[in-house]
Amino acid sequence: MAPPAARAKGRCRGPARPATMTAHPPSAAPASPAPAGWHFALAWALPLAAAAAAWVSGWAAWAMLLAWQLALAALERLPVLQQSPPARPQTAWHRFCLRAHVPLQAALLAWALWLLMSRGMGWGETLALAIAVGGVTGSQGITFAHELGHSRSRADRAAGWLLMASVLYVHFMVEHYRGHHPRAATDEDPASARRGESLWRFLPRTLAGGWASAWRLEAARLRQLRRGWHRSPLAAAVAAQVLGMAALAAWGGASALLFWLAQAAYAVLLLETVNYIEHYGLRRRTVAGRREPFAVHHAWNADAALTNAVIANLQRHSDHHLHAWKPYPELQPLPGPQLPTGYAGCLFLAWWPPAWFALMEPRLQALDARMAAAPQPAS
Numbered sequence: 001m002a003p004p005a006a007r008a009k010g011r012c013r014g015p016a017r018p019a020t021m022t023a024h025p026p027s028a029a030p031a032s033p034a035p036a037g038w039h040f041a042l043a044w045a046l047p048l049a050a051a052a053a054a055w056v057s058g059w060a061a062w063a064m065l066l067a068w069q070l071a072l073a074a075l076e077r078l079p080v081l082q083q084s085p086p087a088r089p090q091t092a093w094h095r096f097c098l099r100a101h102v103p104l105q106a107a108l109l110a111w112a113l114w115l116l117m118s119r120g121m122g123w124g125e126t127l128a129l130a131i132a133v134g135g136v137t138g139s140q141g142i143t144f145a146h147e148l149g150h151s152r153s154r155a156d157r158a159a160g161w162l163l164m165a166s167v168l169y170v171h172f173m174v175e176h177y178r179g180h181h182p183r184a185a186t187d188e189d190p191a192s193a194r195r196g197e198s199l200w201r202f203l204p205r206t207l208a209g210g211w212a213s214a215w216r217l218e219a220a221r222l223r224q225l226r227r228g229w230h231r232s233p234l235a236a237a238v239a240a241q242v243l244g245m246a247a248l249a250a251w252g253g254a255s256a257l258l259f260w261l262a263q264a265a266y267a268v269l270l271l272e273t274v275n276y277i278e279h280y281g282l283r284r285r286t287v288a289g290r291r292e293p294f295a296v297h298h299a300w301n302a303d304a305a306l307t308n309a310v311i312a313n314l315q316r317h318s319d320h321h322l323h324a325w326k327p328y329p330e331l332q333p334l335p336g337p338q339l340p341t342g343y344a345g346c347l348f349l350a351w352w353p354p355a356w357f358a359l360m361e362p363r364l365q366a367l368d369a370r371m372a373a374a375p376q377p378a379s
Helices: 038-056 058-075 092-099 101-119 123-149 154-165 172-183 199-225 233-278 305-310 317-322 343-351 353-373
Strands: none
Touching: 038 058, 038 092, 038 101, 038 123, 038 305, 058 123, 058 305, 058 343, 092 101, 092 123, 092 154, 101 123, 101 154, 101 233, 123 154, 123 172, 123 233, 154 172, 154 233, 172 199, 172 233, 199 233, 199 353, 233 343, 343 353
16 A cells, blocks of 8 residues: 555644643654663553453453553553653664564454354353453554554555454555545544534444545545556455455354454444544634644644553644654654543543533633634635
């Protein structure tokens, strides 16, 4: 897949940044390469813990995942853990932390299937195991696939496709880079939640809209290149997903198929919940018929240290959209709008709309007031 067109070479310009939106001052990257951040190895704790708990039972794996999510959400509230280490130049260690997840996740899926088939789990325990594994493939597998897809390495992008295929969501590899990045924080983007829209209303719209948009974008690319659908990586990957599910059902029967579909469904729920959180209620203005460039205030940010360690600094989201080509260890905690807590806690808030609206509406109103008072760029 060609590098995403959305990778701008410089910072987009937008309205002046209100200083009151700053949670942490931007941390400058050191002038000389610094030792690689050991904390990103914490990401391996979740798949290893899931594999160990699954050995006990599917229910133990589910309980471990729930405990992990609750603990991470609670730890995000500790002041000492609310600021991640400063940005550093990417090293081979950082790349290894991403790439190592590919065989680790493959091993976890194979391990779970072996346990499922060898122990003859019931439907309830099968679903419990699937949710536990989906917590890994969704929170980390999709996050790392996203980061690998932004790489300039063809091998990394191929690994991203493989990770997304494991959750039956390969169209993300088209829609995210060619659709979401150019259109983020607009009504044209199905992955940008609207103000006052609950997660449960957002989900059908983003699921259907993302799928349809990916095929439209791929059709436009093929027309431009004068190629047929037999040359489409998206069509080939979707066909491979279907054949893979048929082969899995033939080998392991209904229980194996249920496990895979359920882990994929939970993984996609986590992905789309994070999409909902990242741009909720934020919109780029249209000036003289053209949308304004993406700016720091068009994404919600957080800097919870443990969460950033296990999901590759994804919470530094404004900088990611301003510099989509920038490797994850180099992302800065820019002074954009701040979430009430990190992504782990916001998952639970988004799943309960009254709590989400109660916390987010005052933040949106304050942001509206600050932006109205800020100097506006010339049209």
